[in-house]
Amino acid sequence: MEKIKTALLSYGMSGKVFHAPFLSIHPGFELLGSWERSKKVIQEDYPSAKSYASIEELLAADVDLVIVNTPVGTHFEYAKKVLLAGKHAVVEKAFTTTVAEAEELAGIAKEKGLKLAVFQNRRWDSDFKTVQKIINEGVLGELVEAEFHFDRYNPLLSAKAHKETANDGAGILKDLGPHLIDQAVALFGSPKAVFADIRTTREGSVVDDWIDLLLIYADLRVRLKAGFFVKEANPAYTIHGKKGSFLKPRGDVQEDDLKAGKKPNLELWGTESESLQGLLHTEIDGKEIREKIPTLQGNYFSFFDGVYDAISNHKTEPVTAQDGVKVMQIIEAAIASNTQQKVINL
Missing domain, CATH: 3.40.50.720 (NAD(P)-binding Rossmann-like Domain)
Structure with missing residues (x-):
């Protein structure tokens, strides 16, 4: 090699x-x-x-x-x-x-x-890979709505100056937003239109730190949210279809393990706690199912x-670079939507 x-x-x-x-x-x-x-x-x-x-x-x-x-x-x-x-x-x-x-x-x-x-x-997070599998298996039926959260509780400003000064690259929309948007596009493709509410909520902040984006598809609505004042986390992923629902907490351990100095060559790398398994409630072959679903292994190595x-x-x-272009199109549409207080067609 x-x-x-x-x-x-x-x-x-x-x-x-x-x-x-x-x-x-x-x-x-x-x-x-x-x-x-x-x-x-x-x-x-x-x-x-x-x-x-x-x-x-x-x-x-x-x-x-x-x-x-x-x-x-x-x-x-x-x-x-x-x-x-x-x-x-x-x-x-x-x-x-x-x-x-x-x-x-x-x-x-x-x-x-x-x-x-x-x-x-984040496409290789354990929680997202599991959500992707559930959607691809079709066990929820035709999808009606989805909601993705990247929530934290951290009212303090970052010590990194480039994150907290007013510049074209600062703010949560271009920090956590691209993760959420890319995951949505990877699952559902590019939306027809975008409606966005973008706010600044932390004391002393001069950059956006709260976002609520609505991606509008023909028969599907996808809401993407991120903010710094969530002490009790919502499910990171909520998917509702005409047959059932899947709710999954955020549980990927890779970032924390890497920060702790663990090396990503372990057999159990990217393995979540069983306590963070997602809940599937649906109907399969006429039978009502309500059960926890084992989480797939995450691995950024991929x-x-x-x-x-x-x-x-x-x-x-x-x-791909075109994937990156699509994410930037949604970010620009979100900024325009927030400024003009209207739906922006893509």
Whole structure:
């Protein structure tokens, strides 16, 4: 297996937690190093890795793939530099700050024959994979409505300045929103229209920190909500069909395990507690069913498998640039809807 030489554009939380652990154990990747601006710490975790002083130095190296894991407002600038340098790219969410930027990056990658993927790791959460399985099995009948929540209780402002200053990449709509929107689009496709309510609720906040998006489909309505004042969590996923319902708490353990320093090569990696199993209440073959459903195993490793296949075996990226464009279209529509207080057609 020929290794894909890979570098990160940052070794903060995302590089240390979400990318380096998987790149370092995947047989198809070689983690070359990371651009580090102030703290030079990557070699403490990966002694053979190099700390690059600038993006120019990094792009001049023998690098095949670059992970753009910097603040959202820099994604377009840096991803464009990566692609123009002839490197494949993985860009974190939100993909860009505008649809126009997303489309330009997709166009450059296509023109240059490069792979460009969006890091939507939440498609490989244990809870979402289980919801996807239930929907695909059709046991709920024709779907009528769905509601996804990404709720937290945290009234304090983040210590990360780029998250709490007014800029094009800040706010919950472009932080947690892309996870919810991408999952909805992955399950149901792009909606016909969007209606959105976007608020600021924390004391001292200058960025949006509460969202309620309604995605309008022909015969389905999907509500997406996120906020910082939810002490008692709602189900993360509520799906209602004409035969039954499925309710699933948020339970994926991968982020917490990675933050705790656990390595993602364990046999039981991504295994939720049985107490967080989802509840299925439906009718199958004329029989009323109301039971807990075992949760599938989560595994972000699958995203990196997909990236390897895309580059080495000329397969489609696990989350494509066009997927990223669709998410940005919904985000822009949500902003317009909130501003104009009306439904925005896509």
